[in-house]
Amino acid sequence: MTDSRSRYSEVVVVRVPERPEGRVGRAFRRGLRRTVAQMLRPAVVLELPSTFQLDNEALDFLLGCAREAAGHDAEVAIAATSAHHRVVLELTRISSVLPTFSSSEEAVACMDKDRGSPIAAKDSPAPSMVTLDAPTTQERGLL
Amino acid sequence: MELGAFVLIPQVSEGSVRFRRNAKPTSQLQQTAVYPSPLWPVLGKNLLQHWMEKIRGLGIQVMSVGEDIPASAETLFSNFARQGLERFLVVCLKAYAEIDLTDFVRFHRETCNPITEAIDQEGPLGVRLVDRGSFSPGASCASESEGLGRFAEYRFAGYVKRMMSPQSYSDLVSDALKGRCALQPVGSQVGEGVWAGEGVRMARSVRLSAPCYVGSNTILRDCVSIGPFSSVENNCFIDCGTTIESSSVLPQSFLAAGLNVRRSIVDGPYLEHLDSGTTVDLRAFGLGRRVGNEGRMRFDRRLRPQAGSGPATPARAFDVDPISVRPKAVAGPQP
Numbered sequence: 001m002t003d004s005r006s007r008y009s010e011v012v013v014v015r016v017p018e019r020p021e022g023r024v025g026r027a028f029r030r031g032l033r034r035t036v037a038q039m040l041r042p043a044v045v046l047e048l049p050s051t052f053q054l055d056n057e058a059l060d061f062l063l064g065c066a067r068e069a070a071g072h073d074a075e076v077a078i079a080a081t082s083a084h085h086r087v088v089l090e091l092t093r094i095s096s097v098l099p100t101f102s103s104s105e106e107a108v109a110c111m112d113k114d115r116g117s118p119i120a121a122k123d124s125p126a127p128s129m130v131t132l133d134a135p136t137t138q139e140r141g142l143l
Numbered sequence: 144m145e146l147g148a149f150v151l152i153p154q155v156s157e158g159s160v161r162f163r164r165n166a167k168p169t170s171q172l173q174q175t176a177v178y179p180s181p182l183w184p185v186l187g188k189n190l191l192q193h194w195m196e197k198i199r200g201l202g203i204q205v206m207s208v209g210e211d212i213p214a215s216a217e218t219l220f221s222n223f224a225r226q227g228l229e230r231f232l233v234v235c236l237k238a239y240a241e242i243d244l245t246d247f248v249r250f251h252r253e254t255c256n257p258i259t260e261a262i263d264q265e266g267p268l269g270v271r272l273v274d275r276g277s278f279s280p281g282a283s284c285a286s287e288s289e290g291l292g293r294f295a296e297y298r299f300a301g302y303v304k305r306m307m308s309p310q311s312y313s314d315l316v317s318d319a320l321k322g323r324c325a326l327q328p329v330g331s332q333v334g335e336g337v338w339a340g341e342g343v344r345m346a347r348s349v350r351l352s353a354p355c356y357v358g359s360n361t362i363l364r365d366c367v368s369i370g371p372f373s374s375v376e377n378n379c380f381i382d383c384g385t386t387i388e389s390s391s392v393l394p395q396s397f398l399a400a401g402l403n404v405r406r407s408i409v410d411g412p413y414l415e416h417l418d419s420g421t422t423v424d425l426r427a428f429g430l431g432r433r434v435g436n437e438g439r440m441r442f443d444r445r446l447r448p449q450a451g452s453g454p455a456t457p458a459r460a461f462d463v464d465p466i467s468v469r470p471k472a473v474a475g476p477q478p
Contacts, residue, residue, distance in 0.1 A: 055427055055428065056427075083416070083419035083420075084423060087407075087416045087421045087423055090405065091402055091403055091407075091423065092401075092403075092428070092430070093401065093402070096403070
């Protein structure tokens with residue numbers, strides 16, 4: 001019961017690789033898909049490191065991640081610590097599709113609040129941090 | 144007694160604007176902008192034009208414009224002195240101030256001080272009247288009021304906005320649109336709180352929310368939304384679906400389709416967000432750049448239906464509605 005409830009209430013924070021191009025990006029998306037598929041009520045925060053290279057490809061990548069997660073009915077938010085990133089996300093209207101926050105804690109708190117009563121229990125577990133930026137050996141073989 | 148005037152534009156060193164001695168530019172946009180921020184147009188007219196109109200209103204015939212550096216001021220002064228001028232009105236473009244210059248000159252004559260400086264609660268406004276005998280290059284620069292010797296202070300309590308940062312520029316635009324100051328948009332009023340300059344071309348689906356201003360020869364494509372509290376200055380090109388809210392777009396800027404510009408100032412390829420102070424280079428994303436008149440017209444030609452090409456089908460690529468920018472008839476009492 002406890003286990004099921006904790007998984008139900010889980011909001012996963014994933015740190016996006018600084019340069020999500022090529023195989024690194026593909027592996028990240030695959031890992032994201034796998035993580036989301038294991039959750040009962042998936043909610044994912046994509047945390048952008050301040051050194052994240054935000055360009056056209058990176059914006060495409062973020063949208064691809066969101067699409068991947070949305071395929072499993074996941075809620076997706078972005079946590080961007082850099083003001084520059086937040087301005088670009090707002091300018092390109094990505095922040096109107098994917099809620100954007102200045103920190104992952106803020107994003108998790110907001111998502112927990114939105115997700116309703118059984119989740120927002122006082123003793124709900126802390127959000128788990130998942131790092132998906134490094135492809136595993138098995139994944140490297142597949143790439 | 145002959146009165147001459149010179150307007151000094153704050154020095155641009157490596158793109159930065161020097162308002163005070165050793166002052167650093169307050170924002171990255173001030174470093175990257177083509178013009179110093181006092182020359183950014185506010186609803187079609189920049190500070191230089193504003194002050195020159197005021198000076199002409201005084202009946203001053205001899206007027207020069209130079210950089211706010213002692214060497215430039217000295218040259219201007221020696222030129223003026225050769226013409227037998229006895230007093231100089233020196234305006235350093237640092238603030239928009241609604242000073243009555245006639246009263247300022249009258250005050251200078253009455254106080255019989257060699258130098259009179261206009262100040263408000265925050266300090267000098269960069270407007271100074273100097274007698275020929277007291278002139279020194281330092282006396283010209285608004286940044287160097289110390290060591291001037293005997294000077295009178297003309298206290299001004301009216302509307303002042305110092306153009307020190309993009310935020311103050313944005314405040315001035317908002318105040319002008321709200322009617323909080325006497326600054327009038329250049330162009331005609333096309334609706335309640337909506338002004339447009341000459342030669343504006345916009346699609347029928349463009350939405351203008353008052354108060355807002357669209358400068359001359361600007362092109363607004365389908366579904367562009369401007370305002371409230373926004374200005375798009377002259378010769379800009381705003382592509383389809385872009386929303387501009389509480390922001391200003393400086394002349395000759397191109398903005399790509401579908402953008403959401405909020406609380407920002409755009410100058411060609413740079414966008415500065417007013418709340419965070421972050422400057423974004425739009426070229427990296429292909430979202431904005433500076434366009435000259437030729438570039439703007441090239442866009443225009445590409446979007447217009449070609450005359451004589453194919454059957455006379457109404458091309459809808461760029462559906463211009465010149466009617467929408469006609470001056471609105473002022474509603475008067477009905478007979």
